[in-house]
Amino acid sequence: MTHETRSRARIGVLVPFTNTNLEADMVLMRAPGTTVHFQRMGGYDAEEIPGAGQMAGLGASDISHDLRMIAGVRPDVVLYGCTSATLTHGPSFDADLAARIKAGSGAVSLTAAGSLVAGIKALGAAKVGFSSPYLGEINIQAMEFLAANGIETVKCADVGRELGNYGQGELTPEEVFDLACQADHPEAEAIVLSCTDMRSVEAVERIEAHLDKPVVTSNQAMMFCLMRALGLPRHGGLPGRLIDRL
Numbered sequence: 482m483t484h485e486t487r488s489r490a491r492i493g494v495l496v497p498f499t500n501t502n503l504e505a506d507m508v509l510m511r512a513p514g515t516t517v518h519f520q521r522m523g524g525y526d527a528e529e530i531p532g533a534g535q536m537a538g539l540g541a542s543d544i545s546h547d548l549r550m551i552a553g554v555r556p557d558v559v560l561y562g563c564t565s566a567t568l569t570h571g572p573s574f575d576a577d578l579a580a581r582i583k584a585g586s587g588a589v590s591l592t593a594a595g596s597l598v599a600g601i602k603a604l605g606a607a608k609v610g611f612s613s614p615y616l617g618e619i620n621i622q623a624m625e626f627l628a629a630n631g632i633e634t635v636k637c638a639d640v641g642r643e644l645g646n647y648g649q650g651e652l653t654p655e656e657v658f659d660l661a662c663q664a665d666h667p668e669a670e671a672i673v674l675s676c677t678d679m680r681s682v683e684a685v686e687r688i689e690a691h692l693d694k695p696v697v698t699s700n701q702a703m704m705f706c707l708m709r710a711l712g713l714p715r716h717g718g719l720p721g722r723l724i725d726r727l
Contacts, residue, residue: 490512490515491555492517492518492556492558493556494518495522495560495562495582497562498521498522500678506701507519507704510701510718512718515713518551522542522544522547522563527646540563540569545585549585551586558588559586563677564699565594567595568622571625572598572629575592575594575626591706591707593702593703596705597673597699597702602632604695604697605670606671608632608634608635608669609633609672610664611624611636612660612664612674613676613679614652614660615639615676620639636665638660640656649678652679652680654684658691661674661681661692661696665692670694672692673696675698682701696721702723705724708727
């Protein structure tokens with residue numbers, strides 16, 4: 482039997498406690514020889530509709546315990562796995578949180594929101610179509626977050642109904658494909674799918690083939706950014722044109 486070395490890199494991931502898809506995506510995309518380790522975060526009510534207030538509260542919650550737990554594996558990188566928790570506060574807050582995570586873990590730190598921006602910029606896109614399972618108010622804040630980073634949203638699409646914390650994760654890849662198509666626009670140079678609990682990774686290649694445009698998702702972008710930061714080579718489990726920029 483041939484064994485992996487498991488010595489290439491340790492990836493730590495902070496995950497909202499109701500999220501059911503981020504862990505699966507990270508395992509699906511992880512590079513050979515790396516290991517992925519998860520710590521679940523609280524700071525919000527699972528039964529509430531995840532509006533801007535709840536997500537902003539999650540972003541501002543105390544994660545010192547979570548950092549101590551994930552630091553126990555001596556990670557090379559720590560991912561903050563909730564996009565809306567920081568984009569609701571804006572770019573400065575997002576950058577500050579990444580710096581605090583780095584200081585608390587001793588590892589490279591990447592946020593989902595920051596990784597989305599980095600992925601879009603790596604593609605050279607200045608205008609995007611945006612979709613998510615969020616409420617309208619968070620979508621507005623997401624577009625403002627992108628605009629503050631020099632990225633214009635030319636069309637925004639949402640699911641058209643309120644989804645609870647579990648409902649976001651229950652959207653199928655087929656529903657994500659439909660959302661992406663609704664976000665397309667002649668001026669859009671890329672399609673952005675925001676939310677670490679949405680099953681976007683599985684839909685990326687179908688969307689790109691159908692729209693002939695690159696797709697950037699929260700989880701794919703985090704994997705892209707950590708691989709770039711750690712100098713890891715590309716491999717067959719990574720979806721989308723973004724990976725060509727490694």
